[in-house]
Amino acid sequence: MASKVTRLRALALYKELHRLGRDYEPSYDFHGKLRRLFEKNRNLTDDEEIEKALRFGEYIKNETLALYSLRKYRHLKRMYPSNSTSDT
Amino acid sequence: MRPSAVRLLNILVPIKRAVDYAVKIRVNPEQTGIDLNVKHSMNPFDEIAVEEAVRIRERLKDAVKSIKVVTIGPPKSAETLRTALAMGADSAVHVEIPDSAPSPEPLGVAKTLKALIERQKEGVDIVILGKQAIDDDAGQTGQMLAGLMGWSQATFASKVEVNPEQKVANITREIDGGLEELRCKLPVIITTDLRQVQLLNEPRYASLPNIMKAKKKPVEKLTAAELGVDITPRLETIKVTEPPKRVGGGKVANVDELLAKLKEAGFTGKRA
Numbered sequence A: 001m002a003s004k005v006t007r008l009r010a011l012a013l014y015k016e017l018h019r020l021g022r023d024y025e026p027s028y029d030f031h032g033k034l035r036r037l038f039e040k041n042r043n044l045t046d047d048e049e050i051e052k053a054l055r056f057g058e059y060i061k062n063e064t065l066a067l068y069s070l071r072k073y074r075h076l077k078r079m080y081p082s083n084s085t086s087d088t
Numbered sequence B: 001m002r003p004s005a006v007r008l009l010n011i012l013v014p015i016k017r018a019v020d021y022a023v024k025i026r027v028n029p030e031q032t033g034i035d036l037n038v039k040h041s042m043n044p045f046d047e048i049a050v051e052e053a054v055r056i057r058e059r060l061k062d063a064v065k066s067i068k069v070v071t072i073g074p075p076k077s078a079e080t081l082r083t084a085l086a087m088g089a090d091s092a093v094h095v096e097i098p099d100s101a102p103s104p105e106p107l108g109v110a111k112t113l114k115a116l117i118e119r120q121k122e123g124v125d126i127v128i129l130g131k132q133a134i135d136d137d138a139g140q141t142g143q144m145l146a147g148l149m150g151w152s153q154a155t156f157a158s159k160v161e162v163n164p165e166q167k168v169a170n171i172t173r174e175i176d177g178g179l180e181e182l183r184c185k186l187p188v189i190i191t192t193d194l195r196q197v198q199l200l201n202e203p204r205y206a207s208l209p210n211i212m213k214a215k216k217k218p219v220e221k222l223t224a225a226e227l228g229v230d231i232t233p234r235l236e237t238i239k240v241t242e243p244p245k246r247v248g249g250g251k252v253a254n255v256d257e258l259l260a261k262l263k264e265a266g267f268t269g270k271r272a
Helices: A006-024 A030-040 A047-078 B046-065 B079-086 B106-119 B142-148 B208-214 B255-265
Strands: B009-014 B017-019 B040-042 B064-073 B091-096 B124-129 B154-164 B168-175 B176-187 B188-192 B219-222
Touching: A006 A030, A006 A047, A006 B208, A030 B124, B009 B046, B009 B106, B017 B079, B017 B091, B040 B079, B046 B079, B046 B124, B046 B154, B046 B188, B064 B079, B064 B106, B079 B091, B079 B208, B079 B219, B091 B106, B106 B142, B124 B142, B142 B154, B142 B188, B154 B176, B168 B188
Parallel strands: B009 B064, B009 B124, B064 B091, B091 B219, B124 B188, B154 B188
Antiparallel strands: B017 B040, B154 B168, B168 B176
């Protein structure tokens, strides 16, 4: 962890990803993987590498959000199918 | 006649803490209702309503003065209000009911909302809410509220355009067979839909920093009694049962067998 700024960014990212992981499929061990990946990068010093790691974290966050969106969309579409013969 | 003063718009978004969409619904052992000891979250239709209110403000900018969210529910509903505040609402009202009390019926909700609207010193111009809750699928609250208030209503909205100067809203509705466009004078009640033709919007994710900021936003606590509304249920649920289990289909070996099975089932293929 090079500077205070990146340290705060990394912590915020970790907290956000941890919160997102609560709704993930439990057998995947999202929290375990999250912790291990962060710990693997704990001793980075090069600014470029830190930036790359943080960007990867953001990418995972967006991917997870997209997965949740899709899951919800599919569920709701199944729950409320469009019947051309329905009254509503 | 004095012209009405140019007033900024106030939006009210009623939301409901309902059984989460992903939960597998089970009927309770007494057959009086469903098992409520499960995960709850904001009704997805109401999420769309909150998102639409925030987007209306993003489009109209200063013409919108406030977005207020309200919920009628047990203490845990405060979390749902927090999520709505994190999505962009400014303030919230929590009409608290005890944990043991039964879920209010649409008419009770509509009456409570009417009392709340009449209490707002600055008035309410747009009420936008989900078309139905995913746990009871009643789909009545918006319409009942419009009836009680005598306001215009546009249900199953798939597109909303507000014109604050002319005090109208152009709303596109999903109907069987396509879309219908209405021009409604403000104040108006809008219910949001999730249909296949056109999704109204994709609700934003409430990020952790926004949730933290939402903790500072004001939440007013009230009771139905304080609003002078009686929300005792008028309907009695006699029995709740699961739908009959699906009977599996059978395979047939050839066309003759198919015809024999159809005859057994009563399909003769002869004109009556």
